[in-house]
Amino acid sequence: MANFVGSLKKSTVQIALAGVILAVLLAFWKPHVLVEGFQRACLYAVIALPMALILGIVGIINLAHGDFMMLGAYFAYWLNVYTGLDPLLSILPALPAFFLIGMLSYRAIIRYVLGAPELNQLLLTFGLAMVLEQLANLLWTSRPIKLPLKYVSASATLGSFTFGIYEFIYVGAALLVLIGLLIFLKRTDMGQAALAVGQNPRGAKLVGIHVDRTYLFIFSLSIALVGAVGAIFMTRHSIFPLVGGAFTMKSFCLIAMAGIGNLTGILWCSLILGIAENFLLSFRGYAGWADILFFALIVLVIIVRARQRQVK
Amino acid sequence: MGFPVAVLKTENLSRNFGGLAALTRVSVEFRENEILGIIGPNGAGKTTLINVIAGIYLPTDGKIFFDGKDISQLPPHKRCRLGISRTFQLVRPLPGLSLIENIMLGSLFGRGLGRKEARLKAEELCDFMGLDRVTRDISRMTSLEIKKMEIGRALAPEPTLLFLDEVMAGLNSDETREMIELVKRIHNRGITVGIVEHVMRVIRELTDRVVVLDWGELLAEGPYEEVSGDPRVITAYLGEEA
């Protein structure tokens, strides 16, 4: 047993060292990849973290996760069109609005499949995802829309290398959400209760924790966060009804890589995904393949995990 | 009498779960056509031993020999086909199949019989166990009937070695008597039986030898009369005197 733990630490150190070396190499060879990959990675992370929260504590996989982000993006867009409110500021109304949406979704739909087999949860959230995507299609057509915002093209120059600074907002968001969640889970009563519920719902109930209310809160929090991220996303990218789907997939990829319950790990894994994707994008011939890198990663993770489980 | 042949033998079998050592260097032998009792306090590792022998868990260390062959790394379905069968401590009837179909499962895949033959065999097993063949909803079956169904399912592949995991649990004294007679009939068919039990009167009556587990380690082995007088076994929680 001690051997196993020791060797794990060693391989983590080795991986970290390899990562640092690669990063330095990239900094000189393709600095774009490093910077843009880092920014993109944080976008993935900040979307994946709320999904990890639900999966770890409520125990269900929400295939409609990315679509709530899409709704958040459209929310910010229309708010801007009707009131001129800057999308970044619309994070403020988005949070409570999507918290409410999360509560409604939980009460009306999600609650019923909590005890049901995983199959039902998958199908239900899949159906929900379809409903949200097609609803968006119905209301706003599939034409991509974008807001022309001046500040998103802010850039800086380092020697001969120019890069966008605005995208660092994702880095800020990811760190904020990660640290915020960690503090919440470890330092607050509600968070501790949530952790307890996540590990052992029945035990938690026995000690008086209100399990259903915890699920409700965690689920709504997750939706609120991902809706707010949608508002940020909207500033920089064009949005369309299906934009969220890819993020659901990549979020799951990150959670699978990091392991359920490992929030910090999601940040590290997102670095791998983000930088690797950008790396592929930088080669003209291979750019198209960057989109499916996450798939190769998920398959790899599954094969490795299954090997580990062989010793059951 | 002759020299006792070991049907299955474990050598320093160990199994860890994270930091928990469920089994530590357990070496036991299941001799041909004996009924071996596996006893010990709760959490001693009795069911884990069955799970590792049956292949649900792979050993962390040590080996298992069946009929002289090393089966330590074989997957469970192959061990079933070789002739190792088991029941489960908490019964696991398959709700999607009828009573007869549950039993048929074992012969269809454990022994590769065709469906007609499997059905006939299942019906024969029902008669053998005194189980009413008429298909009923599992939710309407009594606890004894479900246990018999499980035993039938385990007998269908025609095992050489059968593990019964606390089959007497929750039975009244008439039902216990019936179950004891059933185990004897199974034994008379030439099957080697490993029986995990807490009810000592059953162990006393059925077994030729017992092994005692405590905290995952083998504490003692031998005929029940010897073992039950062993001070180490007495200090470990012995279980109910029925």
Add this chain to the structure above:
Amino acid sequence: MNRWKYLLYLVIFIVLLTLPLYTGVYLLNVVDIILIYLSLALSWDMLLRSGQISFGMAGLFGVGGYAAVLLHLNTGVHPLFSILLGGLAAGILAWLIGTAVLQLRGMYFAIVTLALAEIFRVIVRNLPDLTGGPEGTVLPSAIFSGNSTKTYWLVLAVAVISIIASEAFRRTRIHFALTSIRNDEVVAKSSGIDVFKYLVFIFGITSAIQGLTGGAYAHIYGFVSPDGSFSVDFTLLPIAMALLGGMHSTWGPVVGAVVLGGVSEFLKLKIPYGHLMVYGLIIVVAILFFPRGIVGTLGQRFKNTHRG
């Protein structure tokens, strides 16, 4: 199984076989679509019986279509044969993917399949020399030169194959394997079932059917394209149909396909954008309120009155 049932099936089959004689082309095309979705719905249900969900139908469907079309164009094999090859290609691909991924079940497998359609779409788009890239490839002529009767018989044949496969899965030992794997893998393993091999096998066969269906579809409409061949329609509708009609049965997906297939044509005219929302709603409602579907719920009532 009594004689009357067999007679009924025979009558239905003859009616279906001779349908072109008394149906107009438009209606026949609608039935074509229903039969395509019927095959997909059945193949999805067959995998579901093992307890696994595949969201990748559109992916395998499209692979079958592309394989069939490209093989026909590049090697000149007869279209019908190319359709069979399309099914084979999809089956082999699924076998490979399944071998890698089915070591972990449940949500890991399901989500990997969710990515399949997108993966294949990207691959196809990025090999323009082979596949015609984003615009796809058009066949010089549709199969049978568009003869609607022969086209109908082709689709009917595929549907019959799916029905036969589904019934085979219900009446042979495969039924026992599937049900036990679905109910309790540990018991299945302990009873001698090689769970992994069975799952890979089921995934391969059902994906082959999806590829076969895709190949037929591609030849009938005469083209393949990244967006058309891998459209989410081919995943969403069959699932809704199987759930509506009733899972774990042959009749369920058939009934679901007939009901929703007709509705689909109607909806497409009335609500061109977003009519798919209805199917998402059907799935949600079905899971929440009647997970056994139409056939399942009716069947349960029948059982209750006749068993007692």
